[in-house]
Amino acid sequence: QVPLVESGGGSVQAGGSLRLSCAPSAYTPRLQCMGWFRQAPGKEREGVASIYTRGGNTHVVDSLEGRFSISQDYAKNTVFLQMDSLKPEDTGMYYCAAARGSCPPGAALETPSIYFTDWGHGTQVTVSS
DSSP states (O other), X not given: OOOEEEEOOEEEETTOOEEEEEEXXXXXXXXXXXXXXEEOTTSOOEXXXXXXXXXXXXXXXXXXXXXXXXXXXXXXXXXEEEXXXXXXXXXXXXEEEEESSXXXXXXXXXXXXXXXXXXXXXXXXXXXX
């Protein structure tokens, strides 16, 4: 396992945007499945978005579709989470996850323990009203 490193978090006002990045901290074979999760204080971790990197298939949870999107730099094993029209309820720690095996993006968010093997330490996102 190679630790993942997230970046791009910060504090913004409601309505603002942030772009998170996630990349392995060292060389690793192709990561075929990458995803984003978040955890708000006092709440359980929830899936946000995922991507099957070889095919480019993506999935964003219904509640965030239209505001959040996931993309990748395939050559760099890097994934991005674009977050627009941010709301205070988007506040939380955002974690990146990855796996060398393939994954159906939607299922990977629902059952991350089955698909994801590598995790980052998270990056904090704070949205003020």
